[in-house]
Amino acid sequence: MGMNGYSAEKEALLKRLRRIEGQVAGISRMVDDDRYCIDILTQVSAVTSALQSVSLKLLDEHLSHCVVEAARQGGPEADAKVKEASAAIARLVKS
Numbered sequence: 704m705g706m707n708g709y710s711a712e713k714e715a716l717l718k719r720l721r722r723i724e725g726q727v728a729g730i731s732r733m734v735d736d737d738r739y740c741i742d743i744l745t746q747v748s749a750v751t752s753a754l755q756s757v758s759l760k761l762l763d764e765h766l767s768h769c770v771v772e773a774a775r776q777g778g779p780e781a782d783a784k785v786k787e788a789s790a791a792i793a794r795l796v797k798s
Contacts, residue, residue, distance in 0.1 A: 708768025709761055719757055726750045758795055765791070 709716060727750055733743045766788060773784035 708764035712760065712764060716757060716760065719753065723750055723753050723757070726753065755795075755798075762788070762791060762795065 707713075726746065730743060730746050730750065733746065770784045770788050773781045
């Protein structure tokens with residue numbers, strides 16, 4: 704299996720994702736503890752922003768590594784990588 708574009712950032716991404724997991728667990732505790740709705744929504748917003756940040760980092764790494772490499776090689780693989788990246792961007796914009 705080849706190296707992913709995010710390989711150099713893997714540990715930082717995993718650290719960030721573990722932090723997000725903790726935030727989500729905290730939201731569950733807040734609901735279980737019947738905390739104030741706005742406080743919970745504030746935490747949901749923070750998690751959403753954190754996940755968007757991770758998504759953008761992964762997208763940036765994908766574009767600068769996978770898509771650029773495919774473009775260098777040309778052919779149908781390049782077209783497929785560009786379409787794949789476009790579809791990923793569309794999903795991020797919709798979320």
